[in-house]
Amino acid sequence: MSSKRPVRRPGPARLRLLAASAIVLPLVLTACASDDDIDLATYVEDIQPADTLYNQGLANLNAGRMKEAIAKFDAVDRQHPYSEYARKAMVMGAFANYRQGNYQEAINAGKRYVSLYPSTEDAAYAQYIVGLSYYRQIRDVTQDQADARKTIQTMEELVTRWPESEYVEDAQTKIRFARDQLAGKEMQIGRYYLERREYIAAVKRFRVVVESYSDTRHVEEALARLTEAYFAMGLASEAQTAAAVLGHNYPDSQWYKDSYALLQSGGLEPRESKGSWLSQAGRAIIGG
Structure with missing residues (x-):
């Protein structure tokens, strides 16, 4: 014998209630929608x-x-x-x-x-x-x-x-x-070290300018700063060579005049050492 209970069909009153609900539900949803709701159709590009x-x-x-x-x-x-x-x-x-x-x-x-x-x-x-x-x-x-x-x-x-x-x-x-x-950046850092008497660090920066940026306007000052740094370190030959390369390429510049005066204050004068890296780098400089 089956134990299943018969399915009850809704009566007339229940049917009327369901029908009313079906009509009211869309109205409720419409009422809940605000003007700010996103219309997905607007996302379809023209x-x-x-x-x-x-x-x-x-x-x-x-x-x-x-x-x-x-x-x-x-x-x-x-x-x-x-x-x-x-x-x-x-x-x-x-x-x-x-x-x-x-x-x-x-x-x-x-x-x-x-x-x-x-x-x-x-x-x-x-x-x-x-x-x-x-x-x-x-x-x-x-x-x-x-x-x-x-x-x-x-x-x-x-x-x-x-x-x-x-x-x-x-x-x-x-x-x-x-x-x-880039050369100007190297000079800016080099001057920073020079002012603080960190001569080795300063020389490295000025050397980059002379060797890698010899076609820029900063090479003239770089040679003068090298003269100054080497002179302060007591490296006479390097200071004289830096000044000599500077004078060869920029004989009328104020940087050369200042470097020449600095060497003279120590009883020195510009003299190029052919074996120096400065002498070799000087050949690539396009001076005024």
Whole structure:
């Protein structure tokens, strides 16, 4: 014998209650919804033709509306990836971010372009934007010079990979400036040690300038400071050689006059020792 109890069907009153509940429930849900609720339909992006988005980006760029231009170029890349317009939008987006001061975004976009399209005509331009973005972030010599180093690395790569590019000349100008910054940083640290009579540490810094940054404006002072440091250490031959190299390359400079007077105060005069590292480094100096 089955022990199951029969299923009771709802009576007329129960059916009426259920029907009323079915009507009321949507009304309650609607009433609970506020104006601030998120409509998921708004997250469906309006897909537009690639050329339309790209041209809108250019129009905004020409009008100086950089944020709007960036948004349009990003939309091209997002909606039409790996298309010809996406390729163009990537490099133009890098430029727009650079103009807007979004240097890291410009660097990322430029590097991505060069990685994906290294053989296109715009690759050198993308590399140039990366270099400019680093260049714009170079700080005073009293601060870290990481961006100066990155500027040199990026611009030297441009010159090497795209030697016929129209951006080479300016890239070389930016390289010279960044190298001057690095030399200036070495000088700033060297002077700090010199003032505290930490002569060995000072000499190391000034030597870096003479050997690695001989084409910068700081080499003249570096030679004078080496004369001063060696003289203070009692290393007469090194002091005389530093002054001699300074006089050979910058005979009319005040730095040489001061160095000459310093040596004379000790009964010395400039005399180059051919076996010195200074004598060898002096051959690479482009003096005035």
